[in-house]
Amino acid sequence: MGATLAVAPCDWSTIRIFRNAASSRSQIKMTTMEQEPRSMSVSLRRRLTALAALAMLGGLAAGYRSSLISVTLVVDGESRQVRTHQDTVGSFLLDTGLTLYAEDIVEPGLDQSLRPGMTVRVVCARPVLIQADGRTRLVRTHAVTPDQVLSEAGLSLAPHDRVVVESSPAGDDSLLHVRVIRAVPITVHEDGRAFAFYTTASTVGGALREAGLTLYLADRVEPGLGQPLSSGMHIYVERSQPVAVRVDGRTIRTRTHRDLVGHVLADLGIVLTGQDYTHPPLDATLNGDLTIEVVRVYERFLIQQDPIPFDVVWQPDPDLELDQRRLIQEGAAGVLERRLRVRYENGQEVSRTVENEYVAVPPTTKVIGYGTRIVVRQLETAEGTVEYWRVIRMLATSYSASTAGTPRTSSYYGRTRLGWPMRYGIVAVDPRLIPLRTQVYVPGYGVGVAGDTGGAIKGRRIDLGYDDDNLALWYRWVDVYLLTPVPPVDQINYIIGQ
Structure with missing residues (x-):
């Protein structure tokens, strides 16, 4: 102001x-000469x-x-x-x-x-049109401020009144228009609390804006925002609460007066179908700035085929020489079909359940024939002719009593598995492959007897025994000949692994 x-x-x-x-407003009288010569003509007298x-x-x-x-x-x-x-x-x-x-x-x-x-x-004096208290009057003044103009006009202002100075509505720049807007007291009730203030706004919405209240579209205001204000009016504001909904890959942020999750989704037109669910559940109560997640669920049925391994059966063949093999029947894997229920939540697989399974194609057993016919042969060696009934390709190493790994303080130091004193000519074998006490011939070593075993001697391994004073180191593949006599049938391992 x-x-x-x-x-x-x-x-x-x-x-x-x-x-x-004076010539235009006065009448001038002119007197004529009392005497005129009679001889003067009338025209001359006029001139x-x-x-x-x-x-x-x-x-x-x-x-x-x-x-x-x-x-x-x-x-x-x-x-x-x-x-x-x-x-x-x-x-x-x-x-x-x-x-x-x-x-x-x-x-x-x-x-x-x-x-x-x-x-x-x-x-x-400046003409001023004053509009106040329902009256309009024209005054002329030399005052330079609105307060002075109003004071000269006998108008007083309350602390919250507002004065608006405008040009004349008629467009006359010399005429000023001074409006006095009287403040009225109102009370606003918001979320259980009330506060009163004076306002010069003309509507409910304007008053709330003056009070600094931010309103959201979902908030409820009674009377309506466009209603005119009156002195002593009570305005009720019912606040909506914020809520976010994550659904179908997007997030919807809104406000609501609803109390339950399900009601919020219904207002937004979000429909749950099938096994869809929400977190929190539909009957959960809204509390604070809540985020509702809608989980879309769908299931698919898949047919999964898995191979069924075939069995291998060894079948003795008396017509086939020992350590010879032949394929009697080729094997084939079978097919196991499973019907799976696959569950997806929001596009991601979360579980698989086997509904049923059956053998669509049974496997075919592989049948291998192995020879059981033993043939005794002779071998000419530097030590003379030897008879053998089997030849096995083996990795040969060597050892002695002091290199066998047994402590000298041990009671069985220098003793073999059969209790024999360790010496040259005793070899360690895997008894599952070569029975103990079997005589063998190893080229480059000579004749030995299977009289010992070892923790590392498994399968196609043979450890050649020496005395401590004549130990020769071995590490190479050799043919090992098993010498006659042929052991009993129950002691022969007909199938030797590779």
Whole structure:
């Protein structure tokens, strides 16, 4: 309300200056000569009369002009020179055609005598249209602030009232429009609390905006936001609560007055089908800034085929020589079909369940025939001819009593598996492949007897025994000949692994 009102100058176009010549307002009487020569013609007399009249009028006009005085007229700071015959300030201003109001300031006063070279100052009052308390009135004032204008008009302002200064609605720039908006007390009830304040707003929505309340589309306001305000009005604001819904790969953020998760989804048009579910559940109560997740569930049935390994059966063949093999029947894997129920949640697989399974194609057993016919042969060696009934390809290593890994303090140090003293000619074997006490012939070593075993001697491994003083180191593949006699059938391992 500390605004300054601009003062518009008077319009010079309204000033009219009249210069009244005596020749135009006075009647001049002219007397004729009492005596005229009778001999003068009528026409001559008329000419002489006209000449005399013109001479008199010219003299009067010259005298009138010489009686004009010069005055400086200043209206709202704008100055111009005016010549006049008037003798007072008031008659001078009246002669100019300037319209004056009682609130205008004239210096010197209207009844002051006018003198040549005088300056007459006029300060026009500004017209102001005041609208307050249901009334509209026009005042003229020299006040420069809205408060001063209202004070001159006898209007007082309460602490919360508002003053609006506008240009004239009619578009007249010289006319100001001052509106006084009276503040009214109202009370707002929000979420169980109430607060009162004064407002100059015209509607409920404007008052809440003045109070700094941010409203959301889902909030409820009673009376409505567009309703006009009245003094002492109570406004009720029921706040909605924020909620977010994650569904179908997107997040919807909204506000609601609903209490249950299911009601929120119904308002949003989100439908659960089949085994769809939500977290929290549909009957859960909303609490605070909640996020609801909608889990879309669907199931698919798949047929899964898995191979069934075939069995391998070894079948003795008396017509086939020992350590020979032949394929009697080729094996083939079978097919096991399973019907699976696959569950997806939000597009991700979460479980697989076997509904049923059956053998679609049974496997075919592989049958291998192995030879059981033993043939005794002879081998010429440096030590003489030997008879053997089997040849096995083996990895040969060597050892002695001191390298066997048995502590010297042990009671069985230097003793073999059969309790024999360790010496050259005793070999360690895997009894599952070569029975103990079997005689063998190893090229480069000679004849030995299977009389010992070892933790590392498994399958196609043979450890050649030496005395400590004649140990020769071995590590190579050799043919090992099993010498006669042929052991009993139950002691022969017909199938030797690779």
